[in-house]
Amino acid sequence: MTSAVTTIKDVAALAGVSPATASRVLSGNPATSKESRERVVAAASELDFHPNAQARALRSTRTNVIGLLLSDVRNPFFADLAHAAEQAALAEGFVTLLGNANENMEQQDRYLDTFISQRVDGVIAAPQGEGSSSLQSLLDRGVPTVFVDRTVDGINVPSVTTDSARGIRQAVEHLLGQGHTRVGYIAGPQTTSTGRERLRSFSAAAQEAGLSTDPDLTYFGDFRSASGSAGAQQLLALPEPPTALLAADSPMAVGALATLNSMGIRIGQDMAVIAFDDIEWFSLLETPLTVISNDVEAMGRASVRLLLDVIGGGRPESIVLPSELIVRASSAGPHH
Amino acid sequence: MTSAVTTIKDVAALAGVSPATASRVLSGNPATSKESRERVVAAASELDFHPNAQARALRSTRTNVIGLLLSDVRNPFFADLAHAAEQAALAEGFVTLLGNANENMEQQDRYLDTFISQRVDGVIAAPQGEGSSSLQSLLDRGVPTVFVDRTVDGINVPSVTTDSARGIRQAVEHLLGQGHTRVGYIAGPQTTSTGRERLRSFSAAAQEAGLSTDPDLTYFGDFRSASGSAGAQQLLALPEPPTALLAADSPMAVGALATLNSMGIRIGQDMAVIAFDDIEWFSLLETPLTVISNDVEAMGRASVRLLLDVIGGGRPESIVLPSELIVRASSAGPHH
DNA sequence: CTGAAAGCGCTTACAG
DNA sequence: CTGAAAGCGCTTACAG
Numbered sequence: 073m074t075s076a077v078t079t080i081k082d083v084a085a086l087a088g089v090s091p092a093t094a095s096r097v098l099s100g101n102p103a104t105s106k107e108s109r110e111r112v113v114a115a116a117s118e119l120d121f122h123p124n125a126q127a128r129a130l131r132s133t134r135t136n137v138i139g140l141l142l143s144d145v146r147n148p149f150f151a152d153l154a155h156a157a158e159q160a161a162l163a164e165g166f167v168t169l170l171g172n173a174n175e176n177m178e179q180q181d182r183y184l185d186t187f188i189s190q191r192v193d194g195v196i197a198a199p200q201g202e203g204s205s206s207l208q209s210l211l212d213r214g215v216p217t218v219f220v221d222r223t224v225d226g227i228n229v230p231s232v233t234t235d236s237a238r239g240i241r242q243a244v245e246h247l248l249g250q251g252h253t254r255v256g257y258i259a260g261p262q263t264t265s266t267g268r269e270r271l272r273s274f275s276a277a278a279q280e281a282g283l284s285t286d287p288d289l290t291y292f293g294d295f296r297s298a299s300g301s302a303g304a305q306q307l308l309a310l311p312e313p314p315t316a317l318l319a320a321d322s323p324m325a326v327g328a329l330a331t332l333n334s335m336g337i338r339i340g341q342d343m344a345v346i347a348f349d350d351i352e353w354f355s356l357l358e359t360p361l362t363v364i365s366n367d368v369e370a371m372g373r374a375s376v377r378l379l380l381d382v383i384g385g386g387r388p389e390s391i392v393l394p395s396e397l398i399v400r401a402s403s404a405g406p407h408h
Numbered sequence: 409m410t411s412a413v414t415t416i417k418d419v420a421a422l423a424g425v426s427p428a429t430a431s432r433v434l435s436g437n438p439a440t441s442k443e444s445r446e447r448v449v450a451a452a453s454e455l456d457f458h459p460n461a462q463a464r465a466l467r468s469t470r471t472n473v474i475g476l477l478l479s480d481v482r483n484p485f486f487a488d489l490a491h492a493a494e495q496a497a498l499a500e501g502f503v504t505l506l507g508n509a510n511e512n513m514e515q516q517d518r519y520l521d522t523f524i525s526q527r528v529d530g531v532i533a534a535p536q537g538e539g540s541s542s543l544q545s546l547l548d549r550g551v552p553t554v555f556v557d558r559t560v561d562g563i564n565v566p567s568v569t570t571d572s573a574r575g576i577r578q579a580v581e582h583l584l585g586q587g588h589t590r591v592g593y594i595a596g597p598q599t600t601s602t603g604r605e606r607l608r609s610f611s612a613a614a615q616e617a618g619l620s621t622d623p624d625l626t627y628f629g630d631f632r633s634a635s636g637s638a639g640a641q642q643l644l645a646l647p648e649p650p651t652a653l654l655a656a657d658s659p660m661a662v663g664a665l666a667t668l669n670s671m672g673i674r675i676g677q678d679m680a681v682i683a684f685d686d687i688e689w690f691s692l693l694e695t696p697l698t699v700i701s702n703d704v705e706a707m708g709r710a711s712v713r714l715l716l717d718v719i720g721g722g723r724p725e726s727i728v729l730p731s732e733l734i735v736r737a738s739s740a741g742p743h744h
Numbered sequence: 745c746t747g748a749a750a751g752c753g754c755t756t757a758c759a760g
Numbered sequence: 761c762t763g764a765a766a767g768c769g770c771t772t773a774c775a776g
Contacts, residue, residue, distance in 0.1 A: 077549065079753055090763045095755055105761055120545055125525040126471070127753035130462040130768045137526075145494075151487045158481075158508050162515070167522050170506040172494050179498070186503050189461040190473075209456055213413065297688065330692040339694070352633065356666040358675070358694045415769055426747045431771055441745055463769035466752045 078119045086115035129191060139187035141171040141197035147323055148351045149368060156372025157196060164380060181206035194379045198222045200264045216382040220375040223265045230382060231390045232374045237273040239364035239395030243346050244277040246397060247316045252344060254284045256307035256314035258324050260295045270320045270348060289314055293324045300327025316344035322351050344403040360400035367393055414455045422451035465527060475523035477507040477533040483659055484687045485704060492708025493532060500716060517542035524549065530715045534558045536600045552718040556711040559601045566718060567726045568710045573609040575700035575731030579682050580613040582733060583652050588680060590620045592643035592650035594660050596631045606656045606684060625650055629660045636663025652680035658687050680739040696736035703729055
């Protein structure tokens, strides 16, 4: 332990001004003389003064911290989202407190409670479930909140989401054009809005296009790779297996690819594969993967912009970003 | 805006006790009567009381927040590390403030300064560079700090690192056994301890094994995929190109794979490829990738354990985890 | 086991 | 432009 940390009083004393004046200088208040400014800045630098954020926040009811609640940092989509949001927030002077819900309601609530106790200036959340008491507490307190990627039914906060319907319809039409009529769908968890919306979009598009609506062609995964493997296994074991696979996110697609590779099924030839979410690596595979892409960077930036607007007292409109099919070799091969 | 937030005074008033007693109950102080406990807990729940973490921290000089400084969340190695550390910290009652240095010294310093101002209880850092004034400030203040994955020369704090020499030697011997004598090495930035140590290990192992020591066979990347692509391109353009490639981290390996695929070079047949860092996906490629694996989970958990020890006043020994070659198809093919 | 009082380190009306 | 004073919401010796 070293001696007590330097405070604004020490800075003020060294500069020969009052703590009030030192505070004004250090927070950029223009009501300060040039001489005060110079002396305070010099003293602060001399003493290596780092203002106590707790004391500042307690008094000013502003923390310059935002809470970012994600479901799984190891999912590249969320890692990219975290990166984009964090960089955008930093540029605006906010640091990011990361909450990793780990696709788990209890951990989600724990982080939301932490965000409340930490008195974050705002929250960006990719929520799951129906909306818990912790989420309700957050909103009841009027903590500025925006949803990103996912939403909660019946909770009306601004959001940045992807219109998955468009990309999924393109994917279905593309597969139909290649002669596929039995398409296996590896769905996300129905406790998430994206899991529900993508399944709904797929079912609607499949029906419109005249694909098989055999319910056995849908497998319910959990957005993690192991469930993608299990899903592919189950779908391939059907009496009449699908000739194409569509996975509702990238980790499940990876899991499905693993199953296919281990079974010696050639991707793009024996089985078409399409993944929701574009991630760098998919285009680098020996058989590059056809994907439904969404703009993660834009989502991250937009969510920060919306949140700052809400913090500033605005009531911004929600933003819906487009999705789009990018055809690569995994679905382009000749068939039947 | 809703009305003022409820404070411990409100809870105390509703429970019919003093704020001091309410505080004792809520912080688990055993010097409380059963009746007080029941009434305070009921009142807190009734009012949906969330204690102000700032006020608590200001008074008690404890925040229950740790700062985690990483170089790039989008690098799967660091995403896994973040996940492991965050989960381990959460289990011990700490939340994690994530700083993403973005392989950039300025951002690293900005987050370190933020950690100081936020008065985090401790810092886990994967640092780069020589050690900046911000890092020095952190240590001068006695903020408990441990390094993970990377270290800074001359700064003596407990660390959790990987012994890369062992895995790299195994890789070199394995390649030699396959008949390779010209191995291209895509190095990490020499501003990081891992970048330096892995290059040193490779050079030593290559010399011992009698591989070519042609300096043109080393390309200096920056741990990001684009530099892996550029590195592969430059190495393949040599008058006498290598027959095997070793990349010092996974994003650079991905970049190199992209170059090879786009040039029509068959991995594992025309060119052997080995990556440092094992990540799930590498084993799922059509040609599964040979890797030098390290245990990210263990690193994350160990770094939290060490940090808690330091916070508790201990002086723990640094931990060095092993690395190990895992041979897969990308380096197992027949040659020449 | 309990309460009154002081204080953590800032910021901000208020008065000049 | 400046300073003295109050107060943000907790916790913690202190005295009982």
